[in-house]
Amino acid sequence: MTEGIGARVLRKEDQRFLTGRGRFVADLRVDGELHFVLLRSLHASARIRSIDMSRATAGTGVVAVFTGADMQADGVGPMRSLWLVRGADGPAKEPARWALAREFVRYVGEPIAVVLAESQSAAIDAAEEIIVDYEELATVIRSTDASAAGAPLVHDSVPGNLCVRFSRGDPEKVRSAMARAARVVRMDLVNHRIAGAALEPRAVLALPGSPGEPITLYSTTQVPHHVRRLVAEQLDLPEAGVRVIAPDMGGGFGYKGKHYPEETIAVWAARRLGRPVKWIASRSESFIADLQARDHVTRAELALDAYGRFLALRVSTLANLGAYVSTIGAAIPTAIYSGLLAGVYTTPAIDVEVTAVFTHTPPTDAYRGAGRPEACYVLERLADRAARELGIDRAEIRRRNFIPAASMPYATPIGPIYDCGDFPRIFARALAISDYAGFERRRALAAAQGRLRGLGLACFVESSGVAPSKLAGTLGARAGFYESAEIRIDATGSATVLLGTHDHGQGHATTFAQIVVSRLGIPFKRVEIVEGDTGRVPYGTGTFGSRSIAVGGSALVRAADKILDKGRRIAAHLLEASETDIEFSGNLFRVGGTDRQLSFADIAFAAHTAHNLPPGMEPGLQETAFYDPRAFAFSNGAHVCEVEVDAETGAMQLLGYWVVDDVGTVINPTIVEGQVHGGLAQGIGQAMIESIIYDSLTGQLYSASFLDYGIPRADMLPGFVSETDESQPCTHNPLGAKGCGESGAIGAPAAVTSAVLDALAILGVNEIQMPLTPERIWRAIRAAANHPGA
Ligand code: MCN
Numbered sequence: 001m002t003e004g005i006g007a008r009v010l011r012k013e014d015q016r017f018l019t020g021r022g023r024f025v026a027d028l029r030v031d032g033e034l035h036f037v038l039l040r041s042l043h044a045s046a047r048i049r050s051i052d053m054s055r056a057t058a059g060t061g062v063v064a065v066f067t068g069a070d071m072q073a074d075g076v077g078p079m080r081s082l083w084l085v086r087g088a089d090g091p092a093k094e095p096a097r098w099a100l101a102r103e104f105v106r107y108v109g110e111p112i113a114v115v116l117a118e119s120q121s122a123a124i125d126a127a128e129e130i131i132v133d134y135e136e137l138a139t140v141i142r143s144t145d146a147s148a149a150g151a152p153l154v155h156d157s158v159p160g161n162l163c164v165r166f167s168r169g170d171p172e173k174v175r176s177a178m179a180r181a182a183r184v185v186r187m188d189l190v191n192h193r194i195a196g197a198a199l200e201p202r203a204v205l206a207l208p209g210s211p212g213e214p215i216t217l218y219s220t221t222q223v224p225h226h227v228r229r230l231v232a233e234q235l236d237l238p239e240a241g242v243r244v245i246a247p248d249m250g251g252g253f254g255y256k257g258k259h260y261p262e263e264t265i266a267v268w269a270a271r272r273l274g275r276p277v278k279w280i281a282s283r284s285e286s287f288i289a290d291l292q293a294r295d296h297v298t299r300a301e302l303a304l305d306a307y308g309r310f311l312a313l314r315v316s317t318l319a320n321l322g323a324y325v326s327t328i329g330a331a332i333p334t335a336i337y338s339g340l341l342a343g344v345y346t347t348p349a350i351d352v353e354v355t356a357v358f359t360h361t362p363p364t365d366a367y368r369g370a371g372r373p374e375a376c377y378v379l380e381r382l383a384d385r386a387a388r389e390l391g392i393d394r395a396e397i398r399r400r401n402f403i404p405a406a407s408m409p410y411a412t413p414i415g416p417i418y419d420c421g422d423f424p425r426i427f428a429r430a431l432a433i434s435d436y437a438g439f440e441r442r443r444a445l446a447a448a449q450g451r452l453r454g455l456g457l458a459c460f461v462e463s464s465g466v467a468p469s470k471l472a473g474t475l476g477a478r479a480g481f482y483e484s485a486e487i488r489i490d491a492t493g494s495a496t497v498l499l500g501t502h503d504h505g506q507g508h509a510t511t512f513a514q515i516v517v518s519r520l521g522i523p524f525k526r527v528e529i530v531e532g533d534t535g536r537v538p539y540g541t542g543t544f545g546s547r548s549i550a551v552g553g554s555a556l557v558r559a560a561d562k563i564l565d566k567g568r569r570i571a572a573h574l575l576e577a578s579e580t581d582i583e584f585s586g587n588l589f590r591v592g593g594t595d596r597q598l599s600f601a602d603i604a605f606a607a608h609t610a611h612n613l614p615p616g617m618e619p620g621l622q623e624t625a626f627y628d629p630r631a632f633a634f635s636n637g638a639h640v641c642e643v644e645v646d647a648e649t650g651a652m653q654l655l656g657y658w659v660v661d662d663v664g665t666v667i668n669p670t671i672v673e674g675q676v677h678g679g680l681a682q683g684i685g686q687a688m689i690e691s692i693i694y695d696s697l698t699g700q701l702y703s704a705s706f707l708d709y710g711i712p713r714a715d716m717l718p719g720f721v722s723e724t725d726e727s728q729p730c731t732h733n734p735l736g737a738k739g740c741g742e743s744g745a746i747g748a749p750a751a752v753t754s755a756v757l758d759a760l761a762i763l764g765v766n767e768i769q770m771p772l773t774p775e776r777i778w779r780a781i782r783a784a785a786n787h788p789g790a
C-alpha cells in the first residue's frame with residue numbers, strides 16, 4: 001500500500017510549516033490581552049523578608065502585580081508531582097512547591113512575583129521596579145555535597161536533602177559474585193546536567209471565557225491532559241473548568257512534558273482579572289526557568305570471569321533532582337533509569353542503588369532519553385573499560401555477553417522482561433555497515449598524517465512507551481499510562497481521528513493517518529488527525545517516553561478494529577450474508593468467495609443514513625478505544641562512530657556515524673530516520689558541547705545563553721547512516737511497533753566518548769568526562785603519561 005504502514009509518505013504537516021502557516025502560542029493575539037512577566041529569584045537560597053511592589057504597581061500600563069501571598073489568599077494549592085516513586089525507606093519526599101514562592105526561594109530563577117501589563121515591555125520595566133529584601137542563606141549546589149554532614153538543608157522538612165533512596169536487584173548475590181570474579185572493573189562516571197533548548201521557548205496564553213465557560217489555556221505542552229488535571233487540582237476546579245490547548249510547537253524534548261508554574265499562574269491570573277493573559281519566555285529566561293536533565297554521579301563496578309563474561313554489576317548513583325520534585329522528576333533517575341541497567345547483556349546479578357537528593361538548582365526531569373542515555377552510558381563505558389583491562393577486543397567482549405535472541409522472552413535480574421530483540425544481529429549489522437573490520441587500516445592512515453583516529457561503540461535497549469499503568473501505580477505513579485483514540489467516520493467515508501498524544505515535530509499527522517489507511521482502507525488525504533486539545537479529545541496522556549506509536553498507535557488500531565466490527569455487521573446485513581462470511585481487505589467488505597461487495601464508503605453512508613441497519617443497531621460510525629500496554633516496547637540499537645582528534649589543540653571531529661535500530665514494525669521509514677537523526681544530534685550535543693554549569697557556591701548559572709551553552713550545529717555532525725531492522729516486532733502490541741523518538745539520544749553520549757577514548761588510548765588517556773570540549777581533551781592529553789610533549 002503506497003500510503004499505508006511502511007510507506008515513505010512525506011509529512012503532510014510540512015506544507016503548512018514550510019509556508020509559514022504554523023500556529024504557535026506566540027502567534028495567537030487576543031483582544032484585550034495582558035502580558036505577564038515574572039520576577040525571578042536572584043539567589044539560590046534566601047528568605048524573602050519583604051517585597052516592595054509600590055513602584056511597579058504604579059508603572060505605566062501595569063494592571064496588577066501579584067505575589068505568592070495573593071495566590072495563598074486565594075487558596076491556590078501546591079504544584080504536585082505525578083510520580084512519587086516509592087523507595088527503600090518510603091515514598092519520595094515532596095516538599096511544597098508553589099507557583100509563586102512563599103517566604104523561601106530555593107534556586108536562581110524561581111518565580112517570586114508576576115507583573116501583568118498592557119504590553120510586554122511595560123511588564124518588563126515594572127518587574128525591574130520590584131524591590132525584594134532577601135536574607136541570603138547557605139546553599140548546596142552539587143549533589144555530592146548534598147548528603148554531607150552539616151550540609152545546608154534545601155527544605156527544613158527533608159533531613160540530609162534526601163528525596164528518595166531507591167534500589168533494585170540482589171546485593172547479596174552481587175557481593176558473592178564479586179568475591180569470586182577474575183576481575184572487577186570500577187569506574188566513576190559523571191553524566192552532566194544539560195538543558196532542552198527547543199527552537200520555540202515556552203509560552204502560555206489563558207482566556208478567562210464567559211461566566212460558566214471553561215478557562216482556555218494555550219500552552220507549549222506535550223501533555224495537555226496532565227496539565228488540565230494538575231492546574232484544576234491546584235485551583236480546586238473541576239477538570240471541565242479548564243480547557244488546555246497545545247497548538248503547533250517548536251520542539252518539546254521531554255522538558256515541555258511537565259507541569260510548569262507559568263501554566264497555573266496564567267489560569268489563576270486570567271480568572272482573577274477577567275482578561276486574557278500571555279507569557280512568552282525569552283531565551284535566557286528559558287535557561288533558568290525550564291526543567292533541566294541528567295546530573296548523575298555514578299560509581300559502577302563490573303565483575304567478570306577470565307573469559308570476559310559479565311558476572312555481576314553494582315551501580316550506585318547520586319541523582320540531582322534540583323530544589324523540588326518536578327512532575328515525574330523523581331521517577332526518571334529511579335524507576336526508569338535503574339530498570340535498564342541490565343541493558344543488552346546477560347549479567348546474572350545486579351545491584352542498583354539510586355540516591356536522589358535536593359539541591360539549590362532548578363528541578364530536573366525528563367529530557368530526550370530520560371534515564372536511558374544515563375543507563376547506556378554506565379554499561380557501555382564499563383564494557384569498554386573491561387575490554388581494555390582484559391585485553392579483549394571491544395566488539396568481542398560485547399558479543400560474549402549479549403542476551404541471545406533465542407533467550408527471549410528474557411527476564412532481567414532487575415525486573416523488566418524483554419519480549420523480543422536480536423541484539424547480536426543488530427550489533428553485527430552496525431559493525432558491517434561501518435566497516436569495523438577496516439578500521440585499523442583507517443587509523444594507521446590517519447596516524448601517518450599525525451592524526452589520532454578512534455572508533456566508538458554503544459549498544460542499548462530502551463523502554464519505550466512507559467507501561468503498564470498498574471506497574472507504574474505500584475511504583476508510586478499518580479497517573480495511568482494508557483492512551484485513548486477515537487475514530488469518527490463521516491457519511492463520505494472520511495475519518496477524523498482524535499488522539500490523546502501530542503505532536504511537536506514527530507510527524508503524527510502523517511504516521512497515524514498511515515495506520516488508518518492500512519487498517520480501514522481510507523485514502524490518506526481523507527484522514528484528519530486531531531491532538532492537543534482537551535476540549536476536543538476527552539482523555540489522553542500525552543507524548544513523551546517514545547510512547548505515541550506503541551501506546552497511541554495501538555489505541556488507534558483497537559478503535560479501527562471496532563469500526564471494522566460494526567462495518568462487517570452492516571455489510572452482512574446489506575449483502576444478506578452471515579457476518580462470519582464477510583472479509584475486509586483494501587477498502588472492501590466482500591462476501592468470501594463471491595463478487596458481492598461494498599466499499600468502506602458505502603458502509604459509512606449506510607451507517608449515517610440509518611435507512612437499513614441491522615435491527616437494534618445504533619446509527620453512526622464512531623468508536624473509541626483505550627489502550628493500556630501490557631509492557632514496555634523494548635526498542636534497541638547499536639551505534640558506531642569514528643572521530644579524529646588533533647593532539648595539539650584537543651579539537652575533535654566526528655567523521656562518521658552508523659546506527660542500526662530495532663524499532664519493531666516501521667510505520668514510516670523517512671520519519672523514523674528523521675527521529676533517529678534528531679536524537680543523534682542531541683546525544684552528540686551532550687557528548688561534545690552541551691553543559692549547564694552552576695557556580696558551586698552561589699548557584700548562579702554560568703551557561704545561561706547560547707554564548708556559553710553550546711548546542712550542536714550542522715557543521716559538527718557527519719552524514720548519518722541509519723538503518724532499521726524489522727525482524728523483531730513487538731510481541732504484545734497490535735502494531736508490532738516500538739518507539740524511536742529517543743533512540744539516537746540514548747546511544748550517542750556513550751558512543752562518542754568511546755571513540756574519543758579510543759583515539760587517545762595510544763597516549764595513555766584512560767578516562768575523560770563529558771562534554772568532550774577541545775579544552776577537556778587537550779587537558780586529558782597533557783595529563784596523560786605518553787602525551788606528545790612528555
Ligand atoms: N514511528 C514509526 N515507526 C516506529 C516508531 C515510530 O513510524 N516503529 C513514528 C511515529 O509514528 C511518530 C514518530 O516516529 O510519528 C515518533 O514516534 P515515537 O517513537 O512513538 O515517539 P513519540 O511520537 O511519542 O515522540 C516522543 C519522542 C520523545 S520522548 C522526544 S523527547 C522527542 C521525540 O520523540 N522530542 C522531539 N522526537 C522529537 N522530534 C521533534 N521534532 N521534536 C521533539 O521535541
